[in-house]
Amino acid sequence: MKKVLAIILCTFAFSGNLIAQWQQSNGPYGGDIRALAVDTATNHLFAGLNHGGVYKSTDNGASWTMVNNGIEFNTVSTLAASDGKIFAGTYDNGVFISTDDGNSWTAINNGLTTYGKFVSSIVVYRDYIFAGTNDGVYFSSNNGSTWTSVNSGIPDNVLHVHSLLISGGILYASVAGGGINGGIYRSADNGRNWVEVNNGLSGNSLNVFSMATNGNMIFAATNGGIYTSTDNGGTWTEKSNLSTWSVAVNGSNIFAGTIGSGIYFSPDNGDTWTAVNDGIPAKYIGAFVISGNNIFAGTWDGGIFLSTNNGTNWTDANEGITGMAISSIVHSGDRIFAGGYGGVYTSTDQGNSWTIVNNGLLSTSVIPLAVSGSNIFAGTQNKGIFLSEDNGTSWTEVNNGLTSTDIRALNVKGDSILAGTNGGVFLSTDNGSNWVEKNNELSKVQVMSIATRDTCTFIGTTNGILLSTDNCNSWVDASGGLPSNTTVYAIVVSGDNVFAGTFGDGVYLSSNNGSSWTAVNNGLSDLQIMSLAVNEKGIFAGTYNGGVFVSTNNGSSWIAVNSGLLCKRVSSLMLGSNYVYAGTSAASVWTNDVGITGVREIKKSEISVFPNPAKETLFLRGIEPNAEISIYNIKGKLLFNKILTSNQVDISSLPRGLYAIKIVDKTGMRTGKFIKQ
Known part of the structure; x- marks a missing residue:
């Protein structure tokens, strides 16, 4: 007893x-897709996500289920399937194997060095498995139980392997390292010895991201375009000059996934190309997989799309994939808006369902959102600010006067809207129609966060905090007490107190308008603060790896509020009337009813x-x-x-x-x- x-x-x-x-909401669906594979034994599809682990579909992409038991929220950069075994290569945690259709995963890293655990490519050939890593090529003949380095002939300065390919029993590896594009190496003896095969490749085309094969023809997707070889890599011929990340082959039909221009299709082994982007808004194509007549494209900024007619049109195939990176959450009336690296999404049922609302957005990389009355503002990466006056149904560019269009923060106070950019602060007093630069030499910096109180405006930068008390006409340093060179991702105001969330140094409190700051980190197990939110019940902090923390005593102490929260990387927080909403970097939106019950009740008796x-x-x-x-x-x-x-x-x-x-x-x-x- x-x-x-x-x-x-x-x-x-x-x-x-x-x-x-915490409960995961039903979306927004999608994610940053880095790998796709099909297990031909079951016809089940697998998708690897950036910081999102693995998802599986048993119905040709109609729906997906997270299968992260044992692999968790690793970045899965490559997938391979053979004889009922699924291999997943991760970015810093090595190789994992599943022998039960993805339901559980086991790390198999015996023999891999530290850099060898950064895995970018896996191929299976007969009883052999090859892994391309940041430490060259590794070989296993026992399903990954042990690994052996096989890099003879590849220079030490280009051991960063981008991709591997088996064609006709010959192994190919595209490599780079230290700013050097090493091109392609070939091995005819299972990796024991390698020779360089770069004839015809030069400049950007030596940066080879992926390869595919059709009979005796090899296709290389490079930063300089698509290249082909019909003599085992002896010579290469340019077929396209578009910067290409991924390539897939289905007979003579070739699909090229570009970096910023969507998908291109060739029906004749690359001799002619046509853009085929009908139905696919995403422009960064990270992976392909072909299953029968179905072609699946995995994108970095929109999830997975399916075509059944050689790319003539595409349909969304993301049902169940809750892997979006959410950078901002706001509410307007009974609507919730979430912005991230897929654009803007809205929900009218407290997050139970989401609808994408990107019509008119010139960039789907949305960082901050802000609400002013019935107007919604979206700040984007490199495309400036967009305004919606109809709940996101349509968006209009409002960049007049902006000289920096990389928007990192937005703040609304009365009729004034402040924009924090890579080039300082801009002010609009006419609903975004015009912007005026509000900078002195101090403030022409990268602004990460903005908060206002009375006549004070605080901006968090990559080097502390600046303060203005005259409507942003002048700025002074207000970083006293903060560590030097600290990045301030979040600032919130609560009464007379101002809280600053720093990346690496935790939360700081000022009760004198920024004249001095004091660390308030008791109970915080993760000092990398990504987001802050405050209401009458407490202060909430979202962290890089530790989830959500709450304080009910002005930061004197914090407790973790993470029950049920599978993804602990919380990039945004919003306190609604009924729920707390957490936007994560790889698992969409989560909700918690702590907003109803009140965090003060944490101290109630058992x-x-x-x-x-x-x-x-x-x-x-x-x-x-x-x-x-x-x-x-x-x-x-x-x-x-x-x-x-x-x-x-x-x-x-x-x-x-x-x-x-x-x-x-x-x-x-x-x-x-x-x-x-």
Whole structure:
């Protein structure tokens, strides 16, 4: 019994995090797709995402399910399937294998060096597996249980492998390193020895991102265009001059995924090309996979698209992929808007569903959003600011007077709109129709965040904080107490207090308009602050790897509020009337009802449960009628939720183990824990 009590006491912090449960919203759907593969044994599709792990489709892309057990939210840069085995190469955590259709993953890195765990390409040939890494090529003959470096003939200064290809039993590797584009190397003996095969490649075309084959013809997608070889790489011929990242071959039909220009199609092995972008708004194409008559294109800024007619038109195939990078969330009336690297999305049902609203946007890389009355402003990367007066149905460019169009922050105060850019601050007093530069020598910097209070305007930069007290006509340094060269991603105002979120140094507080700052990091396990939000109930901080933290005492202490939050990289926060919304860098939008129950209730006493341990029935003391009960396992997964009609709970179906319990009734929220025998 003493041992049981000790376990309960040691898990007190665990149950505290279950006060409020994060739920992933149904979108926005899509993501930054880095790899696609099909397992021909099952015809199941797999997609690898940037910071998003792996998704699987069993119905030709009609729907997708996250399959991250064991691989988590790694960046999956390459996928390969063979004989029921799926191999995933990640960017810094090596190679993973799944032998159960992606349902679970195991790391297989024995023999890989630190740089060898940065994996960009995997190919399977008979019983051999080859991995292209930042430390050259590795070879395995035992399904990845052990790896051996095979780089003889490849210079040490170009061991960064972009891609691998097997064609006619010959292995090809495209390499680079240290600013040098090394081109292509060939091995006829399973990687034991390599020779350079760059005749016809020069300049940008030596930067080869991917390769594909059709019979004796090899296609190389390069920064200088598409090149082909019909003599095992002996000579290369230019077929297109478009900067190309990915290439796929289906007979004589060739698909080229470009860097910024969408997809091009050739029906004649690359002799002629036509843009085929009907239905595919994304312009950066990271991967292809062909399954029967279906061609899937994975994009960096819009997810996956499907064509069944050789690219004549494309349809969205993202249902279930919640992998979008969300940089900003705002609300206007009963609508929520989310901006990110896919454009702007809106929801009218508290995030239960989302609709893309990009009509008129010249860039889908949206960083800040702001609301002024019924108007929505979207700041984009390198295309300036766009205005919507109809809830996102259409957008109009409003850049008159802007000399810097890389927009990092927007702030609305009354009739004034402030824009923070890579070139300082700009002000508009006519709804964005015109912008006036508001900079002195101090403020012509990269502005990351803006906040206002009374006559004070604070801007967070890549080197501290600047303050203006005269409508942005002049600026002074207000970084006293901040670490030098600190980047301030977020600033919020709460009464007389100003909070600054820095990247690497945590949260700082000023109670004197920025004259001095004090670190307030007690309880913060991640000091890389990406976002801040504040309301009357507390201050919320979104971090780079630690999820969400909340403080109810002006930053004197923080607690993690991460129960159920699978992706801990939180780039934006918005406090609605009913929910807290968290935009993540790789898992779209999450919601939490902590906004309803109130973070102050974190300190409420625990619910009394007995007996404890229990076998069949759990009894609860002191609950009100119609209380809501939720039971979670030790991993934070919600197992049980219902409205109680008595003080008894049947737990007979639960496995033996430790559980946390949450009760919500008219008195508020309480938590507890119990052991099922």
